[in-house]
Amino acid sequence: MTPPDGPITVVLVDDHFVVREGLRALIESFEGFAVVGEATDGEQAVREVQLHRPDVVVMDVMMPRVDGVEATRRIVRACPGTAVLVLSMAEDDEVVFSAMQAGARGYLLKGAAQEEIDRALKAVVAGEAIFGPGIATRVLGLFARGATGHAPPFPELTPRERDVLELVAQGRRNAAIAKALGMAPKTVANHLSSIFVKLQVTDRSAAIVRARDSGLGQGRPS
Structure with a gap:
């Protein structure tokens, strides 16, 4: 259902044009969404978010100049009302942990089903944390290791x-x-x-x- 005050607004961040075009077409096919901006790297992403104040950012991780983890950190600090959903090929533990430490509310792997992306977008906007299959268990394990003092040093680094x-x-x-x-x-x-x-x-x-x-x-x- 479309919220009474308008659609859920989205900024797409990925350095590949074809990926952004595909995501735009997919997200705009969902009921109640509108893509309001795009960015090709993390630095541009921060500017787009400050300009449009979207409900959610779909964020790649591996990008030139400013990567997705650092961009997430800056966005969360500058625009705390904007949720960040990571959509990336990267699935190693340190990248996932760094993204969550930076403030991302969700992490999906590229190749996720349409229904997963739709559900994840709505969930992070509602303030929930959501992870794709295979990611959730590892995230819980990472934070458990962090609680016992065995998290990797400097998780803010890529x-x-x-x-x-x-x-x-x-x-x-x-x-x-x-x-x-x-x-x-x-x-x-x-x-x-x-x-x-x-x-x-x-x-x-x-x-x-x-x-x-x-x-x-x-x-x-x-």
Whole structure:
């Protein structure tokens, strides 16, 4: 049923045009929904949400510039009335945990059935938490480990940022990190800037101290 004050408004965030077009067509086929904006990365997503103040954001995780986890964190802080539903191919535990820690209310894998997406959108707008098949049990396990002190360190970091921080903690310089991870030195520098912000440190030395205190950097540089 369409709410009396209008349709449920949605912003779509995905760096693939075909995916966004498919999602728009699907969501607008549901009764009581209207897509009011689109974004191709997390930075644009924050702007679109601040502009349109939608009821819900459908958020990808792996995107250029600002990823979906950081975008979720910024959106939840800036627009707490907007729910975030992650729809991603990423299903490893750290990504799921990071997204939920950032404030996402739901997590579905791409390929979810139409009925699942419809139900999930309505659920997160109503303030519920919802997870796709196979995700719910793992999320409960992740939070249980967190309660017993065994959650992975720095859940706010993306898996790639954690890889970079691990190598920084080992004492490697940017060029060596870039070679080890198969990325450009500029990309490493961008990841480091994001890591400094998330860990609330001002320089590389402070990041190394925090990382080593949390058990990172124990491996030997190769």
